[in-house]
Amino acid sequence: MMELPNCPKCGSPYTYEDGTMLVCPECAHEWSADAAEAANEDQLIVKDANGNLLQDGDTVTVIKDLKVKGSSSALKVGTKVKGIRLVEGDHNIDCKIDGFGAMKLKSEFVKKA
Numbered sequence: 001m002m003e004l005p006n007c008p009k010c011g012s013p014y015t016y017e018d019g020t021m022l023v024c025p026e027c028a029h030e031w032s033a034d035a036a037e038a039a040n041e042d043q044l045i046v047k048d049a050n051g052n053l054l055q056d057g058d059t060v061t062v063i064k065d066l067k068v069k070g071s072s073s074a075l076k077v078g079t080k081v082k083g084i085r086l087v088e089g090d091h092n093i094d095c096k097i098d099g100f101g102a103m104k105l106k107s108e109f110v111k112k113a
């Protein structure tokens with residue numbers, strides 16, 4: 001049997017399922033089991049230079065000239081990067097940039113476009 005999460009409101013362990021909803025018998029809080037599952041997923045928290053949360057598929061702008069490994073040219077301020085993908089690690093943005101190809105960036109050097 002699937003283990004049900006505690007009530008997010010009062011922390012009661014006596015939650016039960018009612019259709020697609022989870023119900024707490026102690027404080028009568030109801031919430032969607034799907035939402036609870038999504039919240040439990042390990043979500044990458046990646047923020048841009050301004051502290052805005054970034055998401056997969058976002059377009060960002062490079063905010064400083066960046067040297068590119070294996071390339072003689074640098075990535076210029078203002079370069080738009082479309083369709084980023086968030087990854088774990090020091091360089092937490094996976095992307096493709098015209099003229100450079102697939103590369104990784106640090107989120108602190110970009111801002112959400």
Ligand SMILES: [Zn+2]
Pocket residue numbers: 007008009010011012024025026027028029
């Ligand atoms: Zn409750």
